[in-house]
Amino acid sequence: MKRGLILWLPLALILILFAVFWVGLHRQENHDIASQMVGKALPEFTTPAALPGLPGASTALFRDGRPRLLNIFASWCVPCVAEVPVLMRLKGMGVEVVGIAVHDTTPALDQFLTRNGNPYARIGSDDQSRIQLALGSSGVPETFVIDGQGRIVKQHIGVVGEGDIPELLALLGKQP
């Protein structure tokens, strides 16, 4: 009797293994990829202005003692529209939001800002995602909190919502 059970053991193990594979293959896996740059200095970059009316951005700007938000977005990015009102509120509270527009064009950006409002003090263009790659950012929208010394304090992946305001303000050293 005991011997019979042992003979079935390899088959049982194989079935368990296949069950694990099956679950692993069918699980909806699309998890956020956290940037390894959080806690480190903002990588060196200088980017031209994406729009004629607003200046571009560079790393040097972030070292002037004033904490800022660095928002990676694009006019073609549908969820980005949803966070504009929240960024506008933050702007109203005295937060400077620097935009990095990924794979964008001046007319499309212009239209985006006219339609949704403009929370940005500056917008730099990142046509080849070089800044995005240097930041370890894997999509749009993403928002980085940069302290006054040019260090990355936090990466917020996805749309910034109303509920994120208190935490962002705290990290930016502002009273709500």
Place this chain on the structure above:
Amino acid sequence: MRAPAALLGALLIAAPAIAQNVAAPDYAEVSLSDPAKEKQALALMDSIRCVVCQGQPVSGSNADLAGDMRRVIRERIEAGESPEQVRAWLVSKYGDWVSFKPPLEARTAPLWLVPLLALMAGLWLLVRRLKWDRLKGTRG
């Protein structure tokens, strides 16, 4: 006859000038001129995960960001970096997850140990079985 020859001559003279006016290649889609380096770059692209289309390597994705990653990989290899240096740079940005080649550490050790243990268990079972058969043979 003479006119086409003159035209051809003019073209031959003009060719280098035309070539110089062509913009620098966009390495997102264009191969490196050195075949050995291109081979290294392609091998690396096969083992780097596209961060927007997570199940695919950057070599097989149409996403803009995958093209941008291919461009950076080719540029860095063209500039003389080794594929593993480029991989390390990407890992320093996105973590181990960006690489399809997991590093050997305590957390990932089972990936190497389990097949080894399974092989040893199989050999042990085989040896035991053979010995058992021989014993039975001598008896019968």
